[in-house]
Amino acid sequence: MQTTATSTFSAKPHVKHLPGPFLRPSPPYSARVHLPSSRNKTSISIAMAASSSPPPQELTITRPDDWHLHLREGDVLAAVLPHSAMHFGRAIVMPNLKPPVTTTARALEYREEILRALPPGSSFVPLMTLYLTDNTSPEEIKLAKKSGVVFALKLYPAGATTNSQDGVTDIFGKCLPVLEEMARQEMHLLVHGEVTDQHVDTFDREKVFIEKILAPLVQRLPQLKIVMEHITTMDAVNFVESCKEGHVAATVTPQHLLLNRNALFQGGLQPHNYCLPVLKREIHRQAIVSAVTSGSKQYFLGTDSAPHDKRRKECSCGCAGIYSAPVALSLYAKVFEQAGALDKLEAFTSFNGPDFYGLPRNTSKIVLRKSAWKVPDTYSYSSGEIVPMFTGNTLEWLPSDQLEE
Numbered sequence: 430m431q432t433t434a435t436s437t438f439s440a441k442p443h444v445k446h447l448p449g450p451f452l453r454p455s456p457p458y459s460a461r462v463h464l465p466s467s468r469n470k471t472s473i474s475i476a477m478a479a480s481s482s483p484p485p486q487e488l489t490i491t492r493p494d495d496w497h498l499h500l501r502e503g504d505v506l507a508a509v510l511p512h513s514a515m516h517f518g519r520a521i522v523m524p525n526l527k528p529p530v531t532t533t534a535r536a537l538e539y540r541e542e543i544l545r546a547l548p549p550g551s552s553f554v555p556l557m558t559l560y561l562t563d564n565t566s567p568e569e570i571k572l573a574k575k576s577g578v579v580f581a582l583k584l585y586p587a588g589a590t591t592n593s594q595d596g597v598t599d600i601f602g603k604c605l606p607v608l609e610e611m612a613r614q615e616m617h618l619l620v621h622g623e624v625t626d627q628h629v630d631t632f633d634r635e636k637v638f639i640e641k642i643l644a645p646l647v648q649r650l651p652q653l654k655i656v657m658e659h660i661t662t663m664d665a666v667n668f669v670e671s672c673k674e675g676h677v678a679a680t681v682t683p684q685h686l687l688l689n690r691n692a693l694f695q696g697g698l699q700p701h702n703y704c705l706p707v708l709k710r711e712i713h714r715q716a717i718v719s720a721v722t723s724g725s726k727q728y729f730l731g732t733d734s735a736p737h738d739k740r741r742k743e744c745s746c747g748c749a750g751i752y753s754a755p756v757a758l759s760l761y762a763k764v765f766e767q768a769g770a771l772d773k774l775e776a777f778t779s780f781n782g783p784d785f786y787g788l789p790r791n792t793s794k795i796v797l798r799k800s801a802w803k804v805p806d807t808y809s810y811s812s813g814e815i816v817p818m819f820t821g822n823t824l825e826w827l828p829s830d831q832l833e834e
């Protein structure tokens with residue numbers, strides 16, 4: 430499926446090539462984006478320092494967590510969970526099942542299903558979330574907090590993305606009492622930040638969401654801790670950085686760091702590069718790379734790994750979501766390496782997330798080795814196949830568990 434563009438990324442001739450933006454080192458932050466000027470200087474000096482010493486071939490980092498993950502249920506859960514559990518310590522598990530996880534009772538059941546599906550000996554911890562609806566009650570927030578296993582509520586504007594039809598129709602009209610209770614209970618709000626108004630261009634939906642919903646929400650409830658999930662634009666970067674550190678943060682996916690919207694059309698329609706919010710222009714990708722590799726504590730790893738059966742991706746109305754769990758760590762390392770910021774990788778993958786959620790950092794380590802490995806074309810499961818991001822390509826930075834000292 431992935432074709433096109435020449436690559437300096439993989440030297441081996443048999444390897445399929447990756448789309449363009451993946452290959453170019455990120456230039457210093459664009460002048461059109463607002464950032465404190467000291468940040469520009471920092472990233473340039475790191476890049477220069479990195480180029481004068483031999484590039485590292487091995488990195489040992491604190492075990493990462495995934496702060497935005499779709500695990501699904503049943504046979505898909507069984508197929509995808511090992512890919513996350515292998516290298517990640519914990520993950521914030523998205524509640525957009527069919528029907529969605531709207532109550533603490535259901536989140537507890539779903540958590541048990543995940544724990545049962547774990548490979549033997551795994552210490553992976555699922556951090557549960559509830560799906561916010563127009564009818565979620567403040568009582569439910571109290572129950573969620575008391576459970577000790579629910580860490581956040583997820584806002585899906587109704588109709589914005591996969592399985593969001595039961596989402597919120599009018600956040601200010603219907604959800605303020607619940608959001609106030611969340612602020613009181615220190616329960617985080619995770620946001621799919623796109624408006625659903627069909628009159629708004631698909632590529633502008635994140636920007637308009639920030640203007641119409643997110644900025645007013647932060648004004649109205651400054652104590653509520655908000656994670657803007659899977660950010661895709663420089664508008665989101667500017668917004669996050671205009672907010673107080675520790676109050677508003679963002680997760681960033683591998684695809685929004687590596688691909689721009691050309692990747693949807695390169696050599697033909699590429700359904701496995703389709704996710705929501707949709708990939709944006711190159712200038713937005715560059716803004717996100719600069720923000721994430723700057724060392725700011727407001728960004729952390731959230732793959733948004735979203736498995737869909739191959740038949741539901743490769744069809745006349747393919748669904749949104751990219752399956753990245755098996756490749757995510759290799760890809761994040763590549764981004765930081767290209768930016769000359771490998772020294773900032775661990776904070777992004779392993780520190781900023783737990784710090785924002787008020788959870789302890791993991792104590793075990795993983796090793797990323799600079800050795801080539803080939804991404805499988807597909808992963809089979811009992812009812813079909815799932816195609817991973819960068820299917821069939823060769824990647825570097827192979828993750829493995831650190832051997833006991």
Ligand SMILES: NC(=O)N[C@@H](CC(=O)O)C(=O)O
Nearest residue numbers: 499590591704705735749750
């Ligand atoms: N990102 C996606 O394109 N899809 C996600 C939903 C979401 O995170 O918006 C999914 O559940 O498939």
Ligand SMILES: [Zn+2]
Nearest residue numbers: 590621705706
């Ligand atoms: Zn989403």
Ligand SMILES: [Zn+2]
Nearest residue numbers: 499523733735
């Ligand atoms: Zn998601």
